[in-house]
Amino acid sequence: MEYNVVDNGEIKSFLAGCSQNQATAQLLTVCLERALRKGPDGLQPLEHLDPDAPGWLREKFVSGVRFHRFVPDDALEARVRHVADWIEAARINNEDWMQRCDSKGRPLKLLKIGSLARAIAEADKAMRRFAFNAAATPYVEGDGEESVMTFADGTRIVRLLTPAALDRESAMLGHCVGHGAYDAAVKDRSRIIYSLRDAKNKAHVTLDVRTDGNQLLQCRGKQNAAPMEKYMPQVRSFVERSNFVLKECAAMTGLVQDVAGKVHSISALPKGLKAAGNVDLAGTDVTALPDGLSVAGNLDLGGTRITVLPEGLSVGGDLDLRQSKIRMLPELRSDLGVDILPGGIAV
Numbered sequence: 001m002e003y004n005v006v007d008n009g010e011i012k013s014f015l016a017g018c019s020q021n022q023a024t025a026q027l028l029t030v031c032l033e034r035a036l037r038k039g040p041d042g043l044q045p046l047e048h049l050d051p052d053a054p055g056w057l058r059e060k061f062v063s064g065v066r067f068h069r070f071v072p073d074d075a076l077e078a079r080v081r082h083v084a085d086w087i088e089a090a091r092i093n094n095e096d097w098m099q100r101c102d103s104k105g106r107p108l109k110l111l112k113i114g115s116l117a118r119a120i121a122e123a124d125k126a127m128r129r130f131a132f133n134a135a136a137t138p139y140v141e142g143d144g145e146e147s148v149m150t151f152a153d154g155t156r157i158v159r160l161l162t163p164a165a166l167d168r169e170s171a172m173l174g175h176c177v178g179h180g181a182y183d184a185a186v187k188d189r190s191r192i193i194y195s196l197r198d199a200k201n202k203a204h205v206t207l208d209v210r211t212d213g214n215q216l217l218q219c220r221g222k223q224n225a226a227p228m229e230k231y232m233p234q235v236r237s238f239v240e241r242s243n244f245v246l247k248e249c250a251a252m253t254g255l256v257q258d259v260a261g262k263v264h265s266i267s268a269l270p271k272g273l274k275a276a277g278n279v280d281l282a283g284t285d286v287t288a289l290p291d292g293l294s295v296a297g298n299l300d301l302g303g304t305r306i307t308v309l310p311e312g313l314s315v316g317g318d319l320d321l322r323q324s325k326i327r328m329l330p331e332l333r334s335d336l337g338v339d340i341l342p343g344g345i346a347v
Contacts, residue, residue, distance in 0.1 A: 003039040031110040043068040074249040086123035089179030154199030172203040216244040249280040
């Protein structure tokens, strides 16, 4: 399917924000700008035009031509950051393929990728190769690590302080916190990387925190998957103690943050919860939402098992119900500010 995308620089701006390094951000744009414009990731049907839309667009829109807009969510940002980490590591390590470029200096490998799925596959392949090599490197337990919180069962949270410690984390969990991609950020303390370790010092969860704003950007288990449920109580305790601002999606943390900064398990959200920002529950096992739920930004219920929307639901942005179990919508008041995304029942 081909998409007609109204893009006023949103895609390029989004990609620029997915890496702190300008050179890496430019390479990420080479890799994914056209791919994201081709869809379907992050694209939503355009329901109305801006007042200053050009005449040709208005004419086609009125004639029935379907257009889309680019509206990335937290889950898409996490996937793109994964690709950015791979490119950053390849750039820092001066990998051979980075030297094979076109006349404009753009790596041919990135130009040929063509889709986000292909880019993620390339990133995963590079991580598996790196993890295999890193696992063979001699490692002194505790070297480059600092314990910051311990639990009764022997698990603990450690802060990773050196490139060697980051590489070891990557080797144990098969993701990209090593490779060199985060070395500079950890050194200048713009990012802090934590690891949840068991009593044998084996890693199970990696947490990536941006110090500016104390934002938890990533919470990942093995191979960038969601952490195992049995380790989430420790993660929640650490998040609560640290007062992190959650930017990672609920599918990874199992948590939703209210306007006061308190975190709540997605399986036990309280009645009348007022959530700050977006709430992304897509792909989680949530079966019901509390009455009186208020979400300041977007609410994504895609792929959930929720069958009925709660009484008094208020959504400040978009309500995404794609591939959910909801088959009937309540009567919506026009003053609620809710946009139902079209496509199936709500897309």
